[in-house]
Amino acid sequence: xxxxxxxxxxxxxxxxxGFLVVGVLAVILDFVxxxxxxxxxxxxxxxxxxxxxxxxxxAFVGNYKWTFAHREIKSLLHAYSAFAGINLLAxxxxxxxxxxxxxxxxxxxxxxxxxKAVATAVATVGRFFAYKRWVFF
Numbered sequence: 727x728x729x730x731x732x733x734x735x736x737x738x739x740x741x742x743x744g745f746l747v748v749g750v751l752a753v754i755l756d757f758v759x760x761x762x763x764x765x766x767x768x769x770x771x772x773x774x775x776x777x778x779x780x781x782x783x784x785a786f787v788g789n790y791k792w793t794f795a796h797r798e799i800k801s802l803l804h805a806y807s808a809f810a811g812i813n814l815l816a817x818x819x820x821x822x823x824x825x826x827x828x829x830x831x832x833x834x835x836x837x838x839x840x841x842k843a844v845a846t847a848v849a850t851v852g853r854f855f856a857y858k859r860w861v862f863f
Contacts, residue, residue, distance in 0.1 A: 744793030
């Protein structure tokens with residue numbers, strides 16, 4: 727049987743708070759870059775993929791240095807590899823949702839951003855728990 731450890735309340739609050747701050751900043755970076763690339767004529771799939779990759783790397787550094795800094799990691803390579811794998815799944819999920827919406831509906835920029843925001847929110851909940859389980863444990 728697997729024993730689950732309970733984090734102290736203060737630690738849990740710091741993790742959730744730090745994750746939210748880093749996440750909000752990463753999402754802002756993601757959306758600013760996404761829209762800037764769309765503005766200069768990039769295709770939706772390419773703008774979304776580049777924006778997600780850049781914001782993912784920002785989020786890793788923020789979570790590693792701040793949110794989960796009190797947790798030990800096996801190695802930086804292991805942590806970034808696990809983080810990248812989790813985010814690859816999240817990016818694929820977000821990319822499929824955004825591109826499917828564009829193909830099936832051809833929405834304008836506002837709707838694309840709203841669809842991307844909802845997909846990002848869903849993926850973010852999964853990321854938090856995955857980071858605690860497989861990256862920063």
